[in-house]
Amino acid sequence: MLYITAALYEEAAPFLTALSLKKEPSFRHFDLFLGDNAMLLLTKTGAMRAAVATSSFLTTFPPQKNDMFLSVGTAACLNQSIPCGSAFILQQIIDAGSGRSVYPELIYRSPFPEARLTTVPQIITSAATEQNNASYKHIVPPMLYDMESSGIYEAAIPYFLCEQLLFCRIVSDHAVDLTSLSYSEIRKKVTLYITEHTETMIRWIQNIEKNRKAPKQLSEKHIEFYERVCAALRLSTASQAELKRMILYLYLNNIDYLSDMEHFLSLPLLSPCKTKKEGLFYLGQLKKHFL
């Protein structure tokens, strides 16, 4: 399952279409859209609101180990040489309020260049200037500005491993060029910029989902056999854990133990142990035989 968050409907619209997502009315406090393999949440603007919405979303729909999370949206960039519509993956998210930085994992090869981003409490205006005067300024990638990323990261990280979180931002303005446009024109532009990259983003993440392998686990046949043995030997919780560890060890090492163990335990499997002591004796014999 792919979890997506976007602040505004205009940012989400291309994903709703591409992934055929439908509004889920039962999720009452926030706008949620569901599909077969994806869910999209509208967080509204602002880091606090985004964190609250994301947290509620992930608590209601707890992610699994193989799920991915994409935070998508637009951002301002003060560097005029970077054209509007340019897409970036974030390597650093700075919370302007606290000054704290977080670093999304950059494990997967990405079709987008990297950028840093500062989450600010208000829309960046033309009066804003880059605060970074450090002597290494020339070697760092562009800085973008948005109003949600730091909140989304903090809300999402308890539910995922670092490498499951992806942050993509598309430059919507240079903090000056949107002021002359009407609100409906701005909305159209935002959707247009995101649309240009939607297919690439989806293809990229689907490829990640496809190639992230789920860890090998005991199959139903082995679990069923383990449960039969536990019952037959009247094992305590601690002894059950010991048996499960042994079966997992044999299974992961491709040791064909099933028929051998079934034969070894033919008596108690036919007529279960009367006491726990008797069961423990068999468990000890199993350890001697199979380890």
Added chain:
Amino acid sequence: MDNLKNTFYNLPFSHIYVEEEALFSPLAQKLIKKTAPIVIHHYMDIFGRTHQNFSIQKESPALILAVKHGNFIYPGANVCQSFGNSYFYYTSFAMNCPFHCEYCYLQGMYSSANIVLFVNTEDYLKELAQLLCQHSVYLCISYDTDLLALEYLTGFLEHYLCFAAKKHKLVTELRTKSAVLPSFLFSLPEELKRRLIFAYTLSPQEVTERYEHKTAPLSARLSAIRSAGSAGFPIRLCFDPLLRIPNFEHIYGNFISQVHAALSNIPIQDASIGVFRISDSYLKQMRKNLPESGLLQYPFENTQHVCHYGAHSSEMISFVKQQLSNWIPEEKIDTLDL
């Protein structure tokens, strides 16, 4: 599969995080010529993040360049073999290793598979010089990492050996699973060579292939040992950890014969034997990191928070010791049993 890995993940060290404090160090300046760095405040901002996936990070580890503060040289721990040296110390110029051995304790010790390089090597050497003013020092420089495998990136070993050349009371152990021997090693003064012990960890090829990912194959390690031994470096063979695998005696018996045949003409200073043992808290973390590892899922016995193979441990050590003693005198074989 390898092809998939090449396109799916970023290349190892494609990302370099550099502490502001380390940014203008010679090593950082050398490395960031090729890759634009991500400037960070403190290495723990990356290395100590919560919810990292150790095994996936191993596919594409990042480099973190940092400045170390506090202590630089530590007294050797009791669970490590001192080989009879009174003043046994270790140091870590780096945290983590480019290899990925499934049994490695680093998976339990660190939450990240990224590699931290401490750039302020001069501070290490200053503390070591002070120690050497008091007494001789036996120093292990490749704990918690594989310094030789990282030498192509760091140049730490060459820098360290320039210092060590003038310190005649310093004996150094360099532990490795790498088969690379940088050319500068061969032009070192003979006296210095005698004080630099190459400690090679060896395992049967079956174990290397299955559990010691990204390490050099056994044949390459044996070839490197021959080169180092012929060049005059003392050689230590580390058969540690022995792993309880099916057909243990057959596989380890053949393995010792293979090592003997390959190194029969090389003087061996000593050998160490140890079975796999790990603290229970580390094992718990390692099992979480590598849920598919058949090696780690073994139902170990737990004695005072150390997980081990129980009675099998002594049998395994005895077997390998007996095989080795056909070739290496017993007094030169150090064993670490539980």
